[in-house]
Amino acid sequence: MAVTKESLDDLARSAKPRARWLQAVLDFTWQRPIGALGAFIILFMSLVALGANWLAPFDALTTDYAAMLSGPDGKHWLGTDAYGRDVMSRIIYGSRTALIVGIGASFIGATLGALIGVASAYFGGRIDMVVQRIMDVVISFPLIILALAVVAILGTGVFNVILAIAVPMIPRCARVVRSSALSVREMPYVDAARAAGFRDSRIVLRHMLPNVMAPYLIMLTAFLGQAILLEASLSFLGLGVQEPVAAWGLMLRGAAVEFAETAPWMAIFPGLAITLAVFGFNLFGDSLRDALDPRLRTQ
Amino acid sequence: MLYYIFKRLLLMIPTLLGVAVLIFLLLRVVPGDVVEARYLTQGSQFQSQNLMDLERKKLGLDQPMWKQFTGWMGGVLRLDFGLSMWTGAPITEEIKLRFALSLQLAIMATVVATLLAIPLGIIAAIKQDTWVDYAVRVFSIAGLAIPSFWLGILMILAMLIIFKWLPPMVYTPFWINPWDNLAQLIWPALAVGYRYSAVATRMMRSAMLEVLREDYIRTARAKGLWLKLILVRHAMKNAMLPVITVVGLEFAFLMSGLVVTEQVFNLNGLGLLFVEAISHRDYTLTQALVLIAASVFIFVNFATDIAYAWLDPRIRYR
Numbered sequence: 001m002a003v004t005k006e007s008l009d010d011l012a013r014s015a016k017p018r019a020r021w022l023q024a025v026l027d028f029t030w031q032r033p034i035g036a037l038g039a040f041i042i043l044f045m046s047l048v049a050l051g052a053n054w055l056a057p058f059d060a061l062t063t064d065y066a067a068m069l070s071g072p073d074g075k076h077w078l079g080t081d082a083y084g085r086d087v088m089s090r091i092i093y094g095s096r097t098a099l100i101v102g103i104g105a106s107f108i109g110a111t112l113g114a115l116i117g118v119a120s121a122y123f124g125g126r127i128d129m130v131v132q133r134i135m136d137v138v139i140s141f142p143l144i145i146l147a148l149a150v151v152a153i154l155g156t157g158v159f160n161v162i163l164a165i166a167v168p169m170i171p172r173c174a175r176v177v178r179s180s181a182l183s184v185r186e187m188p189y190v191d192a193a194r195a196a197g198f199r200d201s202r203i204v205l206r207h208m209l210p211n212v213m214a215p216y217l218i219m220l221t222a223f224l225g226q227a228i229l230l231e232a233s234l235s236f237l238g239l240g241v242q243e244p245v246a247a248w249g250l251m252l253r254g255a256a257v258e259f260a261e262t263a264p265w266m267a268i269f270p271g272l273a274i275t276l277a278v279f280g281f282n283l284f285g286d287s288l289r290d291a292l293d294p295r296l297r298t299q
Numbered sequence: 300m301l302y303y304i305f306k307r308l309l310l311m312i313p314t315l316l317g318v319a320v321l322i323f324l325l326l327r328v329v330p331g332d333v334v335e336a337r338y339l340t341q342g343s344q345f346q347s348q349n350l351m352d353l354e355r356k357k358l359g360l361d362q363p364m365w366k367q368f369t370g371w372m373g374g375v376l377r378l379d380f381g382l383s384m385w386t387g388a389p390i391t392e393e394i395k396l397r398f399a400l401s402l403q404l405a406i407m408a409t410v411v412a413t414l415l416a417i418p419l420g421i422i423a424a425i426k427q428d429t430w431v432d433y434a435v436r437v438f439s440i441a442g443l444a445i446p447s448f449w450l451g452i453l454m455i456l457a458m459l460i461i462f463k464w465l466p467p468m469v470y471t472p473f474w475i476n477p478w479d480n481l482a483q484l485i486w487p488a489l490a491v492g493y494r495y496s497a498v499a500t501r502m503m504r505s506a507m508l509e510v511l512r513e514d515y516i517r518t519a520r521a522k523g524l525w526l527k528l529i530l531v532r533h534a535m536k537n538a539m540l541p542v543i544t545v546v547g548l549e550f551a552f553l554m555s556g557l558v559v560t561e562q563v564f565n566l567n568g569l570g571l572l573f574v575e576a577i578s579h580r581d582y583t584l585t586q587a588l589v590l591i592a593a594s595v596f597i598f599v600n601f602a603t604d605i606a607y608a609w610l611d612p613r614i615r616y617r
Binding site: 136137140142153229236252257261271274275276282 | 317326330440452459460562597
């Protein structure tokens with residue numbers, strides 16, 4: 001997964017002034033309409049999350065026992081839940097939780113993974129072997145089981161959920177980044193840096209890390225959708241974000257299942273929100289991967 | 300080949316040992332233990348320290364960590380996982396029936412996934428860039444995005460509203476009443492299997508596309524061979540390789556899917572047991588479950604690699 005000429009060109013183009021940047025966005029849209037659709041969904045979701053205060057018709061936490069479990073109507077477009085809270089408002093506020101957890105967890109997981117991967121490749125030898133064995137061990141924990149264990153240690157809540165989702169992602173990213181970093185290590189400029197007497201940390205951070213940006217970005221975007229899904233699963237199990245915070249997985253828990261027959265809106269709409277968000281991130285991630293790494297295109 | 304298999308089997312031991320150490324330490328870092336968890340649920344927070352210490356002593360929690368660990372490992376080597384700290388029952392007994400349920404579900408979901416992935420992938424590849432291809436791709440990408448537990452909720456909802464029927468809620472082993480058993484398990488298997496099939500479908504499609512461009516396919520067609528025969532005998536057989544790998548690798552997702560889906564369908568499987576064990580701080584049970592999950596995962600990966608080498612003689616491992 002070497003850094004290709006195309007990806008370098010892309011990076012160079014994105015660094016140029018605004019007109020070029022706009023051109024790149026237009027090119028991307030033209031060449032990869034599906035990816036652009038994903039980007040559009042992400043943009044839409046981000047705007048909704050940012051403008052939740054203005055967009056949501058009700059407060060996400062206000063209970064209205066007079067309107068418990070009322071169906072979609074002119075006042076509550078998507079109905080209310082068992083506490084009389086407006087489902088649409090909770091979905092709108094829930095996009096904040098999903099984005100914070102999704103972006104936070106993927107960023108922490110992918111970045112730590114990339115650092116470990118690059119350092120492991122750079123030092124090589126025994127250090128590399130030990131690090132790889134440790135990564136093997138962590139990978140053999142099924143994703144959700146490791147996340148559950150971390151939640152059990154740290155306790156629930158938004159920040160702990162971010163860490164719980166980030167931890168299982170570290171070894172997965174470290175593996176992919178390491179394999180690219182192995183070829184970067186053989187580059188003359190790394191030898192040059194070493195000959196110039198730079199410290200190891202400087203070579204790793206300043207010389208090697210920027211050159212594994214392509215796999216890093218690919219892993220980061222691939223994680224985003226997964227992280228949102230994992231957060232929803234954890235919250236659904238009652239081990240993620242806690243009530244009364246608005247979170248999509250949490251909205252599907254408990255009453256949504258119990259009253260599914262009489263109040264199906266409680267079960268349907270939050271799930272749709274999760275699906276749409278993950279769909280958008282996956283589409284965008286796939287297209288970005290194709291654009292950054294043409295060798296993977298067929299997959 | 301035999302040497303390779305042997306080497307891989309040996310390499311599993313340090314990985315599993317690492318898993319054991321990691322989960323052992325993780326659990327002991329968790330605040331609170333089973334004794335506290337029990338007394339807090341009973342609502343009597345004012346239990347005397349003496350009584351709690353006595354209880355800990357009974358469970359062996361007062362012993363030094365290395366002693367607890369070697370004791371546990373010694374048992375595991377004799378396939379004895381000890382007693383559950385929460386219920387006091389032998390873990391082997393606790394796990395037995397639930398393992399049968401989860402394993403059956405896992406196998407059924409894998410079958411569903413494969414049955415979806417292979418034909419869909421082939422059709423999409425043959426009809427590349429037509430609406431059929433796009434439909435299949437959207438279907439598979441959607442499979443990755445839809446949470447399997449939500450799909451499960453929707454299934455239950457649909458059956459309730461349309462057919463006024465619910466799948467049986469009590470688990471019957473397959474050998475007692477296969478009909479009831481399948482009527483209950485087919486739904487979670489479909490919900491999990493659909494998601495599981497997504498990556499495999501895409502893999503099948505791209506592998507087919509690659510294979511269809513090969514010279515030997517052109518030769519076969521030039522010979523005037525029947526198209527179906529070419530597809531099945533020549534193309535599919537070769538395109539299956541990466542699909543097998545993906546099905547093996549995705550097994551990890553399958554297990555995660557099961558944990559959540561069991562909750563939706565009220566299935567008393569390993570996933571539910573795990574969630575309970577962790578919230579009870581039942582060290583022995585959690586350790587056993589994690590070790591089993593990791594062993595299954597590692598073994599499936601291993602089996603995938605071996606199957607790969609066996610099916611493709613061009614691959615030689617050293």
